Amino acid sequence: MIVLRLALRSLRNRWVTAILTVLSITLSVVMLLGVEKIRAGTKSSFLNTIAGTDLIVGARAGDVQLLLYSVFRIGDATANITWKTVEDIKSRPEVKWVVPISLGDSHRGFRVMGTSREYFEHYRYRRNRPLEFASGEPFNNLYEAVVGSTVANELGYKVGSEIVVAHGTGRVSFGEDHKDKPFRVGGILKQTGTPVDRTVHLKMQAIEAIHIGWEKGSAPRGDNVRSAEQVQQLDLNPKSATALYVGLKSRMMTFSLQRWVNTYKQEAISAILPGVAFAQLWKILGSVELALLAISTMVVFTAFLGMIISVLGSLNERRREMAILRSVGASPINIFSLLLSEAVVLVLAGICIGVFANFIILYFGRAMIEEWTGLALDLTLITSSEAKLMVGIFIGGVVASIVPALRAYKVTLSDGLTIQT
Amino acid sequence: MPMADAVPAISIADLSFQFSNNTRSFSLKISSFKIEKGERVALVGPSGSGKSTLLGLICGVLSPLDGSVCVLGHHLEKMSGRERDRFRANTIGVIFQQFNLLPYLSVLDNVVLALEFSKHRHLSISNKQSKAEKLLTFLGLGEAEMRHQKASQLSVGQQQRVAAARAFVGEPPLIIADEPTSALDQDRQAEFLETLFSQQKANDATLLMVTHDLTVAKQFDRVLDLRDICDLSKNQVAGS
Numbered sequence A: 001m002i003v004l005r006l007a008l009r010s011l012r013n014r015w016v017t018a019i020l021t022v023l024s025i026t027l028s029v030v031m032l033l034g035v036e037k038i039r040a041g042t043k044s045s046f047l048n049t050i051a052g053t054d055l056i057v058g059a060r061a062g063d064v065q066l067l068l069y070s071v072f073r074i075g076d077a078t079a080n081i082t083w084k085t086v087e088d089i090k091s092r093p094e095v096k097w098v099v100p101i102s103l104g105d106s107h108r109g110f111r112v113m114g115t116s117r118e119y120f121e122h123y124r125y126r127r128n129r130p131l132e133f134a135s136g137e138p139f140n141n142l143y144e145a146v147v148g149s150t151v152a153n154e155l156g157y158k159v160g161s162e163i164v165v166a167h168g169t170g171r172v173s174f175g176e177d178h179k180d181k182p183f184r185v186g187g188i189l190k191q192t193g194t195p196v197d198r199t200v201h202l203k204m205q206a207i208e209a210i211h212i213g214w215e216k217g218s219a220p221r222g223d224n225v226r227s228a229e230q231v232q233q234l235d236l237n238p239k240s241a242t243a244l245y246v247g248l249k250s251r252m253m254t255f256s257l258q259r260w261v262n263t264y265k266q267e268a269i270s271a272i273l274p275g276v277a278f279a280q281l282w283k284i285l286g287s288v289e290l291a292l293l294a295i296s297t298m299v300v301f302t303a304f305l306g307m308i309i310s311v312l313g314s315l316n317e318r319r320r321e322m323a324i325l326r327s328v329g330a331s332p333i334n335i336f337s338l339l340l341s342e343a344v345v346l347v348l349a350g351i352c353i354g355v356f357a358n359f360i361i362l363y364f365g366r367a368m369i370e371e372w373t374g375l376a377l378d379l380t381l382i383t384s385s386e387a388k389l390m391v392g393i394f395i396g397g398v399v400a401s402i403v404p405a406l407r408a409y410k411v412t413l414s415d416g417l418t419i420q421t
Numbered sequence B: 001m002p003m004a005d006a007v008p009a010i011s012i013a014d015l016s017f018q019f020s021n022n023t024r025s026f027s028l029k030i031s032s033f034k035i036e037k038g039e040r041v042a043l044v045g046p047s048g049s050g051k052s053t054l055l056g057l058i059c060g061v062l063s064p065l066d067g068s069v070c071v072l073g074h075h076l077e078k079m080s081g082r083e084r085d086r087f088r089a090n091t092i093g094v095i096f097q098q099f100n101l102l103p104y105l106s107v108l109d110n111v112v113l114a115l116e117f118s119k120h121r122h123l124s125i126s127n128k129q130s131k132a133e134k135l136l137t138f139l140g141l142g143e144a145e146m147r148h149q150k151a152s153q154l155s156v157g158q159q160q161r162v163a164a165a166r167a168f169v170g171e172p173p174l175i176i177a178d179e180p181t182s183a184l185d186q187d188r189q190a191e192f193l194e195t196l197f198s199q200q201k202a203n204d205a206t207l208l209m210v211t212h213d214l215t216v217a218k219q220f221d222r223v224l225d226l227r228d229i230c231d232l233s234k235n236q237v238a239g240s
Helices: A002-013 A015-047 A063-071 A083-090 A149-155 A204-210 A251-262 A274-327 A332-373 A384-415 B051-059 B081-091 B107-116 B125-138 B156-168 B186-203
Strands: A055-059 A095-107 A110-115 A133-136 A144-147 A183-189 A199-203 A243-248 A269-272 B010-020 B025-035 B040-044 B066-071 B092-095 B174-178 B206-210 B222-225 B233-235
Touching (some): A055 A063, A055 A251, A063 A269, A063 A274, A095 A204, A274 A384, A332 A384, B051 B066, B107 B156, B125 B156
Parallel strands (some): A144 A183, B040 B206, B092 B174
Antiparallel strands (some): A095 A110, B010 B066
16 A cells, blocks of 8 residues: 555656656557557458348359459459349249349449349348438439449539449540440439449449440440430340349248359359358458557557666666665565556556547547548447457556566665665 | 563674675674663764675665674564564664655655554554654654655755654664764754754664764764774775
8 A cells, every 4th residue: 555655656756757658658559449449340341341131143253252343343253144044043932132233334443333223222231231322312214323422422423413334344444435325323322331332333224225236345336326215125134144142031041042053053153151251351351450450569568668668767766765665664575566556557547548548539530530431430438359458458568567676676675775886 | 581671772693794796795794792772872984894784784674694683682684584674664763864755755754654664554644644743843843834845845954854753753662873964064963963862862762873973973872883893804896
């Protein structure tokens, strides 16, 4: 008790150094917690990019590859699925709903995706949140597009803006585009923090329509040219899809349908469980965040090093003080505890203020962070994984505090009542 | 059972002590000497002869290599470090030459500090404080505002008197002082000695004080020259 009281008084006496030391520990803790919050937030938002979909079906490929193009619109499918196959899957008894998607075109660097109206109903993210419209509504007619929030923000689109789809997915157009069939923005989605934000959605039929006459792979010429109006008279039912989002009547049926798909004879297709594929992909990406965490842990230990240096530095001028304490009966262990508790008080103060400061920053900055990055961070004082981290930091701090305390112990043993030089 | 008064305050026999670090080594040998209870003894000797070392041995912060150090009938060399610390807290009051006080504590808390590690530590805070206040008043540091000043704001003379108050609080039977007057001018010196003696008398304590000043030494019951009691061998490797 007396030792702790002395420690607090002594710290108050050297308050400038004490506050600076606490500040450096606080800053490092805020940084560590910030990294941990962002890591947890990124992970949960990543793993929840798509929810409510039980299986994703595409041309036979690796799980991660299928996930990359069907959900993240990264890379391309090796092949499409014919509509006959789509119908076969639709008619399976396990299936509740099927949403087809069709990829291949782009608009000023953003992927264009053909889909059906049901997409806006069944697509879920972040534990079952549906897509919401900031303005407008799902496609009412063939030449209407629904754009994600990033697309709308970056290109300044409002409902009614006119857009032209480029053929292919290159950022630089090859000069081949579908300008003869312009689209009107019919709806703008709210921000989701998922690849949906960066997607231009068209009807499956619209994808068919703009490619009428492109069967040879280049822009139609002469007799093959059809106007936007003429095309509407033709059969625009989709002939193929790039991938399918499949919802099942019961989760229990997932594996039986997956087996059926993977052994489907007519076409080489495969089905993946989004959750499993996400976990595989996260293993690859997770190491980056581990590195971030490692760096911020090092920052914390740098702060501890600063603390050790400051306490050690004060030790020489405090030998007088230690001799006085010995003279009134303090044992070397008391001296050790005094120095230890001073350092532990600094560490504890640094951690507590750090946790609190992090909460304050999160409280006021959360909305801004979500607006800028689409990353939704949970507003919690401390999560269990963060608490574990803090316990680890505290133990590290105590171990660091032992260094100057041990030094003081040795010094006071040899000094006794008179300072030996 | 020997009579209580027959037990000397300090008795040392066949003591040998050795100290060495990277800059110097030092050793001290004392065959025997005694200080009776209630005696005022001035310890003199050239600087570096081991006066402070001897005080350290008597206080139990240093351990002899061999021989016995007996304080008030207790053999320090047979005690553990922890026991010696406890013993010192209860039985010995120490005054240094200078810088006796913790700069971050108030005058009052500096005096109370001596009770915090002793058998008086279980007293209530107000009890400890009233003990300390009584002593401060007796030593002429009565003003209430001074008690709550930081120790570092006092003059050297005042600081030494606070140190004396701390040494005497809790009424330890043995007072050890290491040149407590050397930082004071002539008038303050006399004043301080008077305080020291009167308090020693009031407590019926034994006083062992190191001094360089022969006029100071003369006022003691006995002057003990370290050169007379020890076989000194000093070995300077480098520096002082």
